[in-house]
Amino acid sequence: MSLLNVHVTPQLALVAVDTDGIGPAGHFEICKLYPVAHANTILAGQGERRFLLEAFSRICLADRSVDYDVIVEAMPGLLRVLAAGARQHGAPDHRYAIAVVGYSPAEGCVCGRWYEGVVTRDQFEVHSLGSRVGPWPFEDRAPVPDSVENHVALARRQTAWHKSKDYAGGGRLILAELTPDQLNIRSPCRLEWEWGYYKLGRGAQYSEAHLLAFLESGNCAPTQPVPAPGRRKPTRAASEISPLLKAQEVLRAAADREALPDTPQRRQPRVLR
Template identity: 25%
Template sequence: MSILNAFVTPELALIGVDTEAMLPSGDLQQVCKIVVNPVLSAVVGFRGLDLMQMASAPVFSGWKGTFDALAEYVPELMRLCEEHCITAHGQPKEQLITNFALAGFSESSGCMVLHAYERTKHTQPIEHHRSIPQFYAPYWGDDHLKSLGICADRKGMEVLAREQCRKAREERPTDFACGGRFFIAEARRDSIRIEHAFEFPPHGKDC
């Protein structure tokens, strides 16, 4: 899996992602996990099976409708992408665990809004969390999050990502790909900026 975090206020949405991905062979590669749609002031971050991002990215970038309509369509999009991954790529259903985080300017709310989508098991429905203030993955509970003492801003997102990387490598060192570079997208109405925030330490070194 990967690191995917998002914070939102009425004026600003922040989405942060790492770049590390693990191939079936166990080899690590660096990949892009963010897609933007400047017309909608929208950013979507991905976590999980890379084929899901590859299948869904054209829809996010080429959507011909409102942000609100896109947000409601995403669960159906995920379902269609899952079918594609199974039929075209022979992907086992149990490996379709995926998170999407979509932030953008909501026409109905008149502000920046965050939606999160989770596929935890193929036997369960895709969860759609509407108009939430933040999203964290991986997530180890409220007590762990509170212990970091962070604010929902750019600096807080960097602190959180470093801790997520440290804890993931400590608890699941062989099957949890996280690291590489960390990018933060800042989305406002009519403005999107993406910057390389920092680089995670190589595996085997402290985060």
């Protein structure tokens, strides 16, 4: 599961995704947002990423001029073609969600559509996009992602939930800002230290509260240098985030000492009698 947060107004759209994926070798970074630059449109996805990539590839390879209106008109037929191919190749029944956001020449403003379904089925749901946050498995209402700051806050909380459930979700936040005549894509922050002191990956047993405290600390600032892979000793700020993380570091240090070979420095002093 991935995060996909969208806010669309007639003059501005903000679309955010994460970069975390899971494969046989563990976590790695992947692309979940694709710009169709000549059409001033973006495609972003959740779930089965091959479906998103196939849709993007076919749109870019079209032998005609395309814009947002042409893309949304073609999407239903395109999704059915992709579903037929998935059935032919015996693909599993994974779910997908695709957001298409761009400037509509017909409407004279920025618009968005949301497509959601199962990769092997012809049926799917289509919704006009205003604000959409996903996933949001919390009881309180999600903030509206109408600013960069709100997107960052939402994504950090979603990442904490993803990691507490051992789902794919995290890495970096990728944010696209689209207006009638401009498309910008940037990464405002790192959502986790996937390659840092605490590898918040598969099998990590942290509660949502502890992960959220870690992600909201200064260690997630965009200017914070990413530690080299393999380093395990946290900074002082990271070790003071919660008693749980601090205790885990103490246990790691103790385990490292036990693994050292017997040396004169570690031998117990002899008692002379």
